[in-house]
Amino acid sequence: MQRTVFLFLTMVFVCLYCAVTAILAAPLKADKFKHADKNRDGVIDAKELKLEKSWESSRIARHGKAKVNTPLEAKYDADADGWLEDSEAREMLKDRYEPVKTGGKAKVDSAIEQAYDVNNDGVLDADEAERMKEEIQ
The missing domain is CATH 1.20.5 (Single alpha-helices involved in coiled-coils or other helix-helix interfaces)
Structure with a gap:
């Protein structure tokens, strides 16, 4: 009972x-x-989405760190503090970008990559991957 x-x-x-x-x-x-929704029309258009992603990225960048969310990210957390500093994140993205050969489509599986997924479809297309590559070099 x-x-x-x-x-x-x-x-x-x-x-x-x-x-x-x-x-x-x-x-x-x-x-x-x-x-x-900057113009308050009840719809988030491509320009507003891009601005929101940019704002979110700058907010993350202001802190200078990204939270470690996956075992892969933890591998690059050199000081094991649970956060990826800018240099650690750049190293991870450089290593991840090089071997990926997906015909212009790479699945988003980390919070850092999600910041570059402008159209929020869960996949980094060639343009989004190129933008990420430019920013990490």
Whole structure:
């Protein structure tokens, strides 16, 4: 009986946690959308998307570091502080860019690469990869 009550209370807690998290996350998405929609027409066009990506990149750059999110990124975290400094990120991107031969399409799988995915399709096309290459050299 006690185990059943415990399981029930655990499930209720998990459901409440998920609901509260979803409710709290909704305004954050709305704020991000409002920030990106410069002309307030309810649509984010290509120019606004590019500006938002640029703003996000500069915000990350202001901190001079990017959080380590994957085992691959951790491999380049020389001082093991959980953050990639500019030099560490550049080294990782140089190493990653060279061997990739994907016919102009490389899957985005890190937060750093996501900053260069201008059209936000989850794939770095040739133009996006070229922009990334220019900035890391």
